[in-house]
Amino acid sequence: MSAREAARPVRKRGRPTAIERVERRAQILEAALPVFLDHGYGNATVDQLATAARVTKRTIYSYFDDKAGVFTAMVRTLATTVSSDAPDADTLESLATRIVYRLNSAELIGLHRLVIGESTRFPELARTLHDSGDSRHIARLADHIRSERGQDAAPRAQPLFSLLLGEEHRKRLLGLSPPATAAEAAAHADRALALLGLLAESE
Amino acid sequence: MSAREAARPVRKRGRPTAIERVERRAQILEAALPVFLDHGYGNATVDQLATAARVTKRTIYSYFDDKAGVFTAMVRTLATTVSSDAPDADTLESLATRIVYRLNSAELIGLHRLVIGESTRFPELARTLHDSGDSRHIARLADHIRSERGQDAAPRAQPLFSLLLGEEHRKRLLGLSPPATAAEAAAHADRALALLGLLAESE
DNA sequence: CAATAATGACACTAACAAGTATCATTGTAT
DNA sequence: ATACAATGATACTTGTTAGTGTCATTATTG
Numbered sequence: 001m002s003a004r005e006a007a008r009p010v011r012k013r014g015r016p017t018a019i020e021r022v023e024r025r026a027q028i029l030e031a032a033l034p035v036f037l038d039h040g041y042g043n044a045t046v047d048q049l050a051t052a053a054r055v056t057k058r059t060i061y062s063y064f065d066d067k068a069g070v071f072t073a074m075v076r077t078l079a080t081t082v083s084s085d086a087p088d089a090d091t092l093e094s095l096a097t098r099i100v101y102r103l104n105s106a107e108l109i110g111l112h113r114l115v116i117g118e119s120t121r122f123p124e125l126a127r128t129l130h131d132s133g134d135s136r137h138i139a140r141l142a143d144h145i146r147s148e149r150g151q152d153a154a155p156r157a158q159p160l161f162s163l164l165l166g167e168e169h170r171k172r173l174l175g176l177s178p179p180a181t182a183a184e185a186a187a188h189a190d191r192a193l194a195l196l197g198l199l200a201e202s203e
Numbered sequence: 204m205s206a207r208e209a210a211r212p213v214r215k216r217g218r219p220t221a222i223e224r225v226e227r228r229a230q231i232l233e234a235a236l237p238v239f240l241d242h243g244y245g246n247a248t249v250d251q252l253a254t255a256a257r258v259t260k261r262t263i264y265s266y267f268d269d270k271a272g273v274f275t276a277m278v279r280t281l282a283t284t285v286s287s288d289a290p291d292a293d294t295l296e297s298l299a300t301r302i303v304y305r306l307n308s309a310e311l312i313g314l315h316r317l318v319i320g321e322s323t324r325f326p327e328l329a330r331t332l333h334d335s336g337d338s339r340h341i342a343r344l345a346d347h348i349r350s351e352r353g354q355d356a357a358p359r360a361q362p363l364f365s366l367l368l369g370e371e372h373r374k375r376l377l378g379l380s381p382p383a384t385a386a387e388a389a390a391h392a393d394r395a396l397a398l399l400g401l402l403a404e405s406e
Numbered sequence: 407c408a409a410t411a412a413t414g415a416c417a418c419t420a421a422c423a424a425g426t427a428t429c430a431t432t433g434t435a436t
Numbered sequence: 437a438t439a440c441a442a443t444g445a446t447a448c449t450t451g452t453t454a455g456t457g458t459c460a461t462t463a464t465t466g
Contacts, residue, residue, distance in 0.1 A: 015432070015434045015440080015442045015443075016441090016442065016443080017434070018434095038323065039324075040243070040244065040245045040320065041243065042242075042246035045422085045423060045424085046423075046424065047423075047424095055444090056445070057425085058427095058442090058444075058445085058446095059443065059444080061424095061425070062442070062443080066424080066425080067424075112319075113320055113323075114320070115377065116315075116316050116319050116376050116377060117317070117319060117320020117321065118320070119376070120240060120241065120243075120316075120378060121242075123378055126377035126378050127379060129377065130374065130377055130379055134373060156398075159366055159395075162365050162370055163365055165365065165373075166361070166362070167341070167361050170333075170337060170368075171333065174319060174322050174329035174330075174332065174333055175322040175323060175326055175329050176329060176333055195359075195362055195399065196398065218410080218411050218413075218464045218465085219411090219412065219413080219463085219464080220463090220464070221464095224412085248453060248454085249453075249454065249455080258413090259413075259414055259415070261412095261413070261414070261456090262413065264455070264456085265412070269454075269455080270455095
């Protein structure tokens with residue numbers, strides 16, 4: 001019923017260029033996330049996916065085999081995007097802050113909700129998401145800890161990650177709190193670092 | 204296709220006693236969890252719920268308004284069960300161990316998966332689950348910390364809870380690891396307590 | 407013992423959704 | 437230029453599912 005769903009195809013007809021084809025594929029996947037989030041994988045319809053992408057159902061099926069194909073492609077694309085767009089942070093603090101901020105974003109929370117909810121039926125997506133998300137984050141934290149705080153502190157990377165998520169993230173997953181602001185993320189990260197004795201002794 | 208789904212009603216006909224009616228309601232809800240877990244809320248059918256409970260669809264609708272009614276009743280029942288069956292633990296260590304063990308059980312993991320996945324469409328269930336789960340756990344941890352480790356340590360209850368969940372719990376939600384054994388739960392709890400300086404100085 | 411609540415069995419309806427088919431149309435590729 | 441790939445528009449097929457209706461049956465309740 002939303003404006004998104006009411007939209008009608010807007011592209012012209014005719015054979016698209018190779019570039020346009022890539023763009024359109026991305027456009028379909030991008031539009032798919034909100035639809036799956038609003039209705040859940042099981043209840044989302046292909047017609048809704050088509051309308052949201054401003055494309056006809058016919059076109060969806062020219063890019064993907066079926067509904068599951070759209071879903072898996074969407075998750076994979078987002079997962080790899082997330083893991084590749086990680087800009088190198090200068091300090092442990094800034095890295096921790098970035099992680100907190102990103103992980104509480106509406107986009108990533110939604111993605112996690114979907115994958116967790118469907119993990120029984122799409123186990124490979126759960127694996128993909130974890131490998132390109134948590135694992136990578138923990139490794140990056142370990143690298144920074146090692147170089148900035150010494151070898152001994154490296155085993156604290158995983159607990160640190162758990163604290164960076166914290167109760168806040170659980171509430172986010174359940175839809176009980178809004179995304180963290182940049183300031184909140186920084187404060188949260190500092191608290192977690194302090195608890196583990198990983199905060200730089202400044203001033 | 205599973206044996207569960209193939210089962211047929213087994214009860215006799217006729218008017219049940221008041222007690223039987225209560226039992227049957229519980230029986231329906233109990234059978235509903237595996238069905239919702241296997242198929243997801245959206246894809247689970249009322250026929251599957253009926254067959255799993257060894258009851259006819261007609262009977263389901265005599266206890267609940269609709270599919271959503273079965274779902275919400277099931278979650279509420281499980282949530283209150285969980286929060287009430289909490290046996291008082293003697294020490295902080297044993298409480299922490301219990302929490303780790305329970306939270307990684309197949310039952311609670313499944314419940315969380317469902318509620319997280321459907322949190323957009325059933326926000327009140329998310330609230331219920333959090334209130335009767337996390338909130339209560341953190342409060343109990345805080346009580347024990349206060350009485351066993353002193354007032355100052357109480358603020359560490361929430362971080363402690365986050366560490367008790369830890370990366371392990373995230374993997375569990377994604378279906379990437381099996382339930383923790385009792386021994387694993389104890390070891391994990393001790394590690395978390397040690398990290399926050401909350402482990403009793405024994406020996 | 408009579409009235410009636412609850413059930414199983416089973417058919418049925420109405421809605422909805424996945425995926426396909428057709429066809430005219432447009433613009434790319436060659 | 438000409439073939440043809442991809443699309444929008446639209447209708448259609450086929451299967452599924454939520455929820456209801458009916459009726460005989462059983463046993464509780466009063």
